[in-house]
Amino acid sequence: MILSFVDCAKRGRPTGGPLDTIPPVIVRSVPENYTTQFTGDEIRIYFDEYIKLKDLSKNLLISPPMEIAPTITPISSSKLLKVKFNDTLKANTTYSINFGNSIEDNNESNTFTNYKYVFSTGTFIDSLKVKGKIKDAIDGKVKDAVSILLFEKTEDFSDSIIFKQKPNYVTTIPDSTNTFELTNIKEGNYLLIALQEENRNYTFQPKTDKIGFVNQDITLPTEETYNMSIFKEVPAFTLARPKQESQNRITFGYEGKADSLDINIISKTPEDYKTIITKQFKKDSLDYWYSPSFDRDSLIFSVRHNKEIDTMTIRIKELYKDSLKITQRNTSEITLKDSVVFDVTTPLLSLDQSKMMITDKDTIAVSFEAKISQKKNAAVLYFDKKEEQTYKVNINPEAFTDFFGNKNDSLQFNYRTKPLSDYGTINVMLQNLENRTAIVQVVNDKYEVVQEALIPANAEPKAFFEHLAPAKYLIRIVMDENKNGIWDTGNFLTRQYPEEVIYYPTQIELKANWSLEETFILE
Known part of the structure; x- marks a missing residue:
């Protein structure tokens, strides 16, 4: 008897050994890293395995x-990384090329992190450094990458250099940290600035970039740590070309501050001609309204801002007329502190309070006062409110009259209040304010102001916030140095720092029916 045993083969894949977790290793560099008296136009760096370059444009940093x-190659994969210079190198200068996290092995994408190649066209490598910290002037955080720039203060130096010329040295702070260190710098005096740029060209563009600066010369060598707050400047005033928006409305858009903007018509107008100017809500635009309409191909205006006067012409077309429309700015849920605000589409000229009524849930009339807010071009109703109550606002026909004599139709709006136990309160006591004017703000997790209180100089340093919805809040103090009741930004050319903003060290969690007492110690 013959027995035959057959063992069937099993299909499978070879395991290939353990996973490669080791980043690429440099075998040699030509010339070697930290070479002096560099005269070539090319650098070659050889690795022990095939590499690729990932997001090189985001990671690469060359200083100066x-x-x-x-x-810089390879484009795909190679064991050779080559840098070919297309620009003339400066004499007696130390250069650093930081590849960030762009170098990876080709197979497993293991990253060779923060590799920096340094060389000098002179006889030695500059070794001085500048270090410091960055924060946003408003929220204290660094959300996006920030460039740190160092300009040497030579005989022909001027402040305008930051608008048109690249710096002598540069480094970048990624969005995950707020500390910086500039290395391989030579001895000298420097201007130190920080830029959060829209375009990474290392020049300051005030319309798009945030800037921070140190208001003193940086003299190297130094062991000092420099702190900078980045901020967005108020742009210099510029006036856009006016635009006809409707039959009797021309919009003048602008950038910057328009407090002293004066608009007057030069063209001949009818005897009963009248005008009114309103600001658009949350927009940098002024609406020039006029009445009556009259037959003209164009209108000529004189526009004055401070001492500057421009003459502007706009062609007039046959367009629709604006109609009076009234909308509520509040939501239907209001607190006991809220006023009821109505936005209007045309300039509001008068209110007839006798044609308006507010009643509660028991249909009992509620006493109120109605006013026109010229600044907001809105109608505001003030009245005492009670918790767990509903209110009906009836606006009868012809209660509102606008600039053109238009009147409203019948309108009705409903509002309600919640029980006070659904809200919380925060009482903030300040220490070491030292008779300075301050604005105390409660902000949400998006850094939006929920409530604020002004503490004048010499007043009792405390602020009480009520009717706060349960949530997590931050408390911050704006040091209102010019006492105008708002936070003011800075300006580089005038060397004006933004007003200081200080945050309470911990986030506050407020729950319904809670009353919190917080002591804010200013250092």
């Missing part, structure tokens, strides 16, 4: 910056 970027 070059006007013409070098050519």
Whole structure:
């Protein structure tokens, strides 16, 4: 008897050994890292395995910056990383090329982190450094990458250099940290600034970039740590070309502050001609309203801002007329402190309070006062409210009259209040305010102001906030140095720092029916 045993083969894949977790290793560099008296136009760096470059444009940082970027390969994969200079290198200068996290091995994408190649066209490597911290002037955080720039203060230096010329040295803070260190710098005096740029070109564009600066020369060598707050400047005033929006409305858009803007018509107008100017809600635009309409191909205006006067012409077209429309700005749920605000689409000229009524849930009439807010172009109703109550606002026909004589139709709006136990309160006591004017603000997790209170100089340093919805809040103090009741930003050319903003060290969790007492110690 013959027995035959057959063992069937099983299909499978070879395991290939353990997963590669080791980043690429440099075998040699030509010339070697930290070379002096560099005279070539090319650097070659050899690795022990195939590499690729990932997000090189986001990671690469060359200091000092070059006007013409070098050519860096490989484009796909290679064991050779080559840097070909397309710009003339400066004499007696130390250069650093930081590849960030762009170098990876080709197979497993293991990153060779923060590799920096340094060389000098002179006889030695500059080794001085500048270090410091960055924060946003408003929220104290750094959300996006920030460039740290160092400009040497030579004989021909001027402040305007930051608008048109690249710095002598540069480094970048990623959005995950707020500390910086500039290295390989030579001895000298410098201007230190920080830029959060829309375009990474290392020049300050005031319309789009945030800036921070140190208001003193940086003299190297130094062991000092420099702190900078970045902020958005108020742009210089510019006036856009006016635009006809409707039959009797021309919009003048602008940038900057328009407090002293004066608009007057030069064209000949009818005897009964009248005008009114309103500001658009949350927009940098003024609406110039006029009546009556009259037959003209164009209108000419004189526009004065401070001492500057411009003459502007706008062609007039046949457009629709604006109609009076009334909408509520509040939601239907209001607190006991809220006023009821109505936005109007045309300038509001008068209110007839006798044609308005507020009643509660028992249909009992509620006493109120109605006023026109010229600044907001809105109608505001003030009345005492009670908790767990509903209110009906009836606006009868012809209660509102606008600039053109238009009147409203019948309107009705409903509002309600919640029980006070659904809200919480926060009482903030300040220490070490030292008779300075301050604005105490309660902000939400989006850094939006929920409530605020002004504490004048010499007043008792405390602020009480009520009717706060249960949530997590931050408390911050604005040091109102010019006593105008708002936070003021800074300006580089005038060397004006933004007003200081200080945050309470911990987030506050407020629950329904809670009353919190917080002591804010200013250092």
